[in-house]
Amino acid sequence: MNEINSNDTRDIILDVTEKLIYKSGIAATGMDLLVKTAGVSRKSIYRYFTTKDELVVAALRRRDLRWMHWFQSAVDQAPTPSARLLALFTVLGGWFASEDFRGCAFINTSGETGDPQDPVRIVAREHKQKLLDYVLGLCTDHVSEEHGAIDPRQLAAQLLILIDGAITVALVMGDRSAADNAQCMARKLLDL
Template sequence: MNESASTNTRDIILDVTEKLIYKSGIAATSMDLLVKTAGVSRKSIYRYFADKDALTVAALQRRDQRWMHWYRSAVDQAETPADRLLNLFAVLKGWFASEGFRGCAFINTSGETGDARDPVRLVAKEHKQKLLDYVCELCTEHGAEHPQQLARQLLILIDGAITVALVMGDHSAADNAQCMARKLLDL
């Protein structure tokens, strides 16, 4: 198999895995469903991934890279540091209203694991750390007196808004979180 076809097959497997896990969860995404939906053999999946856990981790790592790139790019379109901090929530609101919104893939999949050392939980933790680091970067640019503390508070608002939007079907959760962020930022 040539390298291009190999990369394409691997990408197809990862795309399908990510979509199925995001839609229905890890437990509901069987290897049989992956084979059927991706249109590849089980042998092809195991050529690239040792087991379902390794495949799940790879799909989540890929989602992390893509989601963080999308989120940063959208948030960074605002002009001033204060506007970028508020844009954290405006961007979320647009995501909440998008077709197929199912909340945070990392919160969702963490809920399926019981062990804090589970590789899926570790990927989720890495994702949240990257998000926290980005928010801290924005807080520092804004000139916050305690950027780490403010970033942790804003992360709670971000994750809270995502959870409320999913569970309650309330897209205005982003507006409510932004209102609370304004108070934290004295804006």
């Protein structure tokens, strides 16, 4: 009999938790469903995570790393700073068209918590800050290239609103063209 290594078990638990939460939310993802779907015992889950909250936070942190890597890698393929800012929305459009698109896991899970100090909210805020910092870097490069008088911080904040707005409209309204519309608005902000 092949024994599953402990890192594999932990990864399986995190993978299943992330998928279930992204599909149905935190409240709908009970421990019984996690045990059944992951094919591990409840004892195995609690060996790695003392509470469901701890498990959810770990799964979200893992998603943050993976999502940010994917998003940055895709956007960074554009050849110029201006093109990278527009690529933010091209990449989102591709994601919106994917079969498993269910919106932003961080916005979705934040909506399930009422307390701003809830660990899930904190992870969501950290994710959005990382996204804002990344966009700020792109804006700073754009402003340097264009020698414009645009404030990169203000531009980054505006683009983050367009990004999250597009994600929300794509999910709630089923409007897969939300990324194109947001990109059109970004062009106006960037004066392109």
